[in-house]
Amino acid sequence: MNTFGFTSKSASRVSKYLRFKTREQPESVINLLKTYGFSQADISKLVKRYPKVLGYGLERITAKIEFLASRAASPRDVVDVLISSPKILDRSLENHVIPIYDFVKDVVDSDEEVIAVLKRGRGRLFGRANGSDIPVGIDFLRDIGVPESNIAYVLLRHPQALRDSGRVKQAVEELKEMGGFDPSKKNFVKALIVKCGLSESKWRKKIDVYKSWGLTEEDIFGMFKIYPQCMASSEKKISAVMDLVVNKLGWGPSIFPGYASLLALSLEKRIIPRDSVIQSLLSKGLIGKKSYTPKVFMLTDDVFLDKYVNCYEDADKLLKLYRK
Template identity: 40%
Template sequence: MFCFLRRIVASRRQISPSTFQQLLCVQNQWLPSTAKYCNSISSNGHSFTVSYLIDTCGLSPEEAASASKYVRFESREKSDLVINFLKNLGFSKSQIIRFTREVPQLLRYDPEKTLLPKIEFFISRGVSSSDIPKLLCSCPDIMRRSLDKQLIPSFDFFRDLFQSDDKFLKSLTCCPGIILHTSTRVVPNIFLLREAGVPESNVIRLLLVYPRTLTINTSRFKMIVKELQEMDFDPLRSLFVMAVYALSSLSKSTWSKKANVYKKWGWSDEDIISAFRASPFCMKVSEDKIEAIMEILVDKLGCPPSTIPKYAVVLTLSINKRIIPRASVFQVLLSKGLVKKESLLAIFVCTERDFLKRYIRCDDEESCKLLKYYQAKLSCKRNEERKVMGMH
């Protein structure tokens, strides 16, 4: 109809003015009803999509409305195939909700053609079928990436790097996103570490234990490496990659807040950097825990704040399982003149075996009493911890 009118309008000099006016009236009569019809289709499609996402996929109305911006369908045929496919893979209801919320576009795909080949590839590389739902829900966007152009090349890169499929699968399970950013972030970030002098063994260690670190923006990663170099971190030591992880997980404001807590206890900026070099995780400890441990060390045990940075690892230890029980033993030994105050921090950092051998020898009646006292403190604190966690 409209094409016909356009042709007539284009040649309007060949018809009379009155006839042309009549045709325009006909066009105006058609336009409102046609627009209404088109809007109805669009509205109905949107309404059906939202209802389907709520009723079948389990999304909330808000989540469904948001997801419907990226996908729209007027029948449930294709989407039902995807949902059933996920259920057959072992997806739970909550996993289906998360998957469809993150990548609603996949509800329009043919699961046999687009999803199954990727699933079969993961299984062929050692991912167990029972781990597939967890893997895909951790990073649903994997299913949108090309098998031949991205997933296979990424797998091959990490297999060659690790020289082991099992090691790579450990990293993949921890952070599936590493295969989405292999060429854009992981490879450039690894290059920056190598360029800084980090041994390959420590690069592999970072990928194994903290793989997400290597997926951060390369410009930020470069700044972190430079900052650690300025702090005189030795790139040959494993502490360097631990510090990379610690800094990558801290914002400037978070660092500042924790630094202020340490300064409250008399530390200088130099003390904070010194502590960070000794134990990077001392800046990941919560502010409350910093306060609690410093109170025990400084106020209750009389430890000079300036001596703590060298033993900053103490701040990362468990208060209930390590700090309080050993502090109690130290106070008993100190009262009997069996230890010096200067050895206070050393008592916390030694292994359990060395602690018992060095401080609780169990070679006489007094030592046996001290051991029972120590075990009672441990048991008491564990029970308190269970109560807090609701594990009576």
């Protein structure tokens, strides 16, 4: 087990799955993986994520690798897919892997994009032995008028959202009850992804965080309809951004729903450095307070530097402040 760099705790957990009659069994699997381009580090990742692979027959593993190799652009793609979605190795090639692969390809159009889905899938596409739930969820979305391009968006970026068709249907009903969502629009699937990823208790906790900063439920739902990702941020991130907006910048909570995309920005890398520059300019009377709005944080780096750093005599000092 030391070969794979396991800690004692990890080794104990992994050992539950590893009961070999002979030493040759795991060694033969390791040697096979190496012939297909797996490095020692790759094998360690795969075994840590899916220890049962060391007990599989060589033909079983070879069949899956050969299939993926026939569709992937490079051997590295195959390695990355199996590390991200190791449950492929546990499923029937003919009855599960190929049907799911072909179904996904029918949605996203190319092998390259299917491979991208599998790399992001973390095994979720192959989590159920019958492999039927994702197609059920996709067919349901088609039936309610979600365009193929938007279904492909979900598959390519957040395939885990479609793993449980029952949850997909429930989330759609919740969005309908909320009102203001059109299944033909991109924002609908963005909201669906967020909804599918949150339990009711998690959803309520985030609502409560926003309310603690002075937003009403009407404000929050309105914000969610415009920028669904506002409910994907952690409670800690929500509080940190609201604290900056309400307490430090003094803008008040009412301005936040219109600029909820602030949550997508890094506090440490963008918001705080830019605030430092603006505060310096304000203290010297070089800009008026009215010019300091949330739009400052939305500017690209080049535009921000041109407008608030490079055009001033103290550009060097401002740049140091910005890069600090």
